[in-house]
Amino acid sequence: MSMKHAISILVDNQAGVLSRVVGLFSGRGFNIESLSVAPTLDPTKSKMVITTTGNEQVLEQIKKQLNKLINVIKVVDYLDKDYVEREMILIKVKAKEQTRTEVLRISEIFRAKVVDVSPASYTLALTGDQDKLKAFIELLNPVGIIDFVRTGTIVMEREMQAKRRTDS
């Protein structure tokens, strides 16, 4: 069965490491749905978060292969973990006379921020999990979406859950 996976990969913060990681996916014809990379608290390391969909066996193989890369320090699949997930979207929508208030109302409900305004458009910024972003896009669709950009998901394991695991 195909499941959506969020995999976090702790790597050495060095040139070329990203292409080693990405090469494992592309070499197997696997699509990466989203990818985010940035340095961690320890600046010699970076954390990548990749979301992808695939069957269990192939993903298992990819995780093993990732672990095999010399520059990969740790791989965590969040599939069966309790975690916090966030993604940010910048979305530009049409602002016509009849829809202006509707746009502002929707963005208020979602606690999005208006980050840019022009006579013909609004640009809104929203953070949330994938479902929230999806709902936001769907509601704005009738208004007329001009464009959007998403950052890709980032994840972090919930502390309570992590504690419980180390205790037991």
Next chain:
Amino acid sequence: MKKITGAYAFIEALRCEGVKHVFGYPGGAVLDIFDAIMDAPDIQFILSRHEQGAVHAADGYARASGRVGVALVTSGPGATNTVTGIATACMDSIPIVVFSGQVSTNLIGNDAFQEADTVGITRPCTKHNYLVKDCEELPMVIKEAFYIASTGRPGPVLVDIPKDVMRGLISFKYPDKVCLEGYCPTYKGHLGQIKRILGTILKSRHPVIYAGGGVVLSNASAELSALARQLHIPVTTTLMGLGAFPADDPLWLGMLGMHGTYAANMAVTEADCLVAIGARFDDRVTGKIDEFAPRARIIHIDIDPTSISKNVQVDLPVVGDCKGVLTDMLEELRDKQHDVNELHHGVQPWLDLLEQWKRDHPLRYEQGTGLKPQYVIEKINELTPDDAIISTEVGQNQMWTAQFYRFKAPRLFLTSGGLGTMGYGFPAAIGAQVAFPERTVIDIAGDGSIQMNIQELATVVQYNLPVKVMIINNGFLGMVRQWQSLFYKGRYSHTSMAVSPDFVKLAEAYGARGLRVENTADVEDAIRQALAIKGPVFVDFRVEPEEDVYPMVPAGAPINNMLLV
């Protein structure tokens, strides 16, 4: 401390790694290192005639000796010419380190003369690779390169060194250890799991050991033989595993897979317990994967977790070094004599059945009027000393060697298994001969393959390396022709090698010796004569052009579905 250039630091680092031989080819971007090599008489440099040859030679050196093979080439075309050699080593997990020159760091990315993105090109076919950007990093990078190449599941590592790094000055100090947070191979197998697999083996009635190249790489042949003999378990190996278990042992079943023996393929199909050791369930071994070892509990011992349950779902995996795990298994067996006796009793009918299969379906070939390639291999087997090193090219020559040459010890058989690289055998034999100047080294070649690295004739002549090349000359790209004959209605599309050089004259033109054999009656004499000559020899055996390799499992069929002679 006195400062030295990166080039001299490179030489010092090789010394610290105990490197005695380097295979390679010069060029603009590596001039500084080549200049420094002139001052290092303790490191012998062997000049190949093509960078692919240098890398295969380093690979053959590593396979035969167990030491890391080293190659040194220039930037751009020098580096791209190494790719096939590196990929060959990668597929067979061979420890080599390839050093390539690179344009100066300030020119990288400018499409400079002889610039190539060598690290990018070799990324998917190395275990790891480096671009050294700063002279100060060079000693640590070299240390890590040798460490990564030779530990865990071994493999090729490439180090790309820009020209200005070779010319920069550093105070040389070779690090005594590496610190790689993301790399810590598991050597020791889990003891509880080892106990469980022994429990399963001891309760089995149709056990088979299926050993691969991992046993050779971890130097675990003695432990493998001890385990098989102690438990009375028959053994088959992959192509890469040949020699890991002696071919004259009564428990030996022969190689398994596409051109495996009847007994080996049937044994695996009927097994109730399959013990895979340092093997990776390659498709040439398993045939139709769903019908591979259908009745068996599958045990898999391997140092590389990615090999486990990759192609076949494994029941009992153990991640660890073959030698260590086998040693632990032998240790665990010490107080289990009672169970071992039971097992001996229980497996006897199975061993009897296997004996009968071996008797009823031995490897065989039809006698004919022409010269039979299998006969040539049998004679080479008969006339060479037990420690002779045999390399092969790819195709029928390779499969007949695997079938008819009886390897009695590991590291005697050098062949490109995973990548199947034509042109591998001759330079690999050169590497082996450099490692062991006194031993008999033979490349069993095909008339097609030998032409892929034939330029290395100049190398064997230059260094007077007495490599013998036995060309199984069938006038065809024989293995491809065999597939065309069996599966493409005999339409021989571009597989004729009717136009080939006169190999005898060609050898002579390079300053080597050449012999030709056309009749069965002359085979023995010619082999004796070639072995007696102190220098390199080509022997051109004109064999039956359309002889096929049997048994053969058609691609995608289950392995008990063999075409026999």
